[in-house]
Amino acid sequence: MHEFSIARSICRIAFEEAEKHGASCITTVCVEVGMMRQVVPELLRTAFGVASKGTTLEGAVLEIHSVPITTRCCSCNHFASCETLPLQCDNCGSNDVQFAGGNDLRVSSIRIAEEVSNEH
Numbered sequence: 001m002h003e004f005s006i007a008r009s010i011c012r013i014a015f016e017e018a019e020k021h022g023a024s025c026i027t028t029v030c031v032e033v034g035m036m037r038q039v040v041p042e043l044l045r046t047a048f049g050v051a052s053k054g055t056t057l058e059g060a061v062l063e064i065h066s067v068p069i070t071t072r073c074c075s076c077n078h079f080a081s082c083e084t085l086p087l088q089c090d091n092c093g094s095n096d097v098q099f100a101g102g103n104d105l106r107v108s109s110i111r112i113a114e115e116v117s118n119e120h
């Protein structure tokens with residue numbers, strides 16, 4: 001399952017972040033997933049639940065933000081978000097267009113449970 005390997009990478013990155021902050025419990029993991037990855041959010045949440053079971057990530061909420069596919073025109077260097085194929089630059093009409101984004105998988109932030117509350 002495609003989503004399961006993504007969930008495992010998310011867990012690995014979140015663990016590293018938690019370790020850096022000395023956190024023992026993570027409440028929320030925010031991820032940015034490029035649309036080119038064609039991830040199904042519900043499947044990713046399910047996979048994340050399985051992958052995080054028995055770890056400091058268990059019970060954490062997975063927030064999924066979709067990142068649109070972006071393209072760059074090789075002729076005029078125009079960046080655009082891509083929703084349709086075939087690819088064509090909407091600035092100069094060139095077909096010489098490359099993908100510039102939307103293939104990323106990134107943990108944008110994690111939220112950590114506060115063990116001691118000092119706030120008044």
Ligand SMILES: [Zn+2]
Pocket residue numbers: 073074075076077078089090091092093094
């Ligand atoms: Zn162009």
